Amino acid sequence: MRMMDAVMVTGTSEKSRPERTPKNRTEFMIGALSDMTACSPETIRHYERIGLLPPAMRSQSGRRIYSMADAERLSFIRQARTFGFGLGDIAGLLAVVNDGTDVCAKMRGRALERLRKIRREIEVLEQAARELEKAAASCSDASTDCAIVQSLSTGSLMR
16 A cells, blocks of 8 residues: 555545544544544654654655554553552553563553552642642631731642
8 A cells, every 4th residue: 555545535626625523443643643532733743752652654745544453552541640640650651561571460560550649639639728728717808917818828728
């Protein structure tokens, strides 16, 4: 298959602007990948630059062409971001998947570590909520001395 044929998967030419929603397509442009994954083209290009996505194939005109495997990888990245994994963590997760040995055990360990961090973040946020609630309760609309401003200024919240 020539590179330009990849753009014509739906039977339309690049000039007639093919439908952006891939239906039974195996290759598609960045706009379609963006639509499928709810990830902006800018973010997709960023993930390519930092190596989370492999470099896209290119049409003769230089446009990026993506595969279903790229869409699945991008969905994996987006879901991992939803779970709070950083980009470095995601690179590690992808390395585990790509390595193919003891994937489940390694992924379970990383998932449990992330879960511990999430629970700690929840504890910190619950403490912040209690402190803000306490400061707001001690604040009076008639008072010129605002307990919230005082707490934020002195850093007494969260101590």
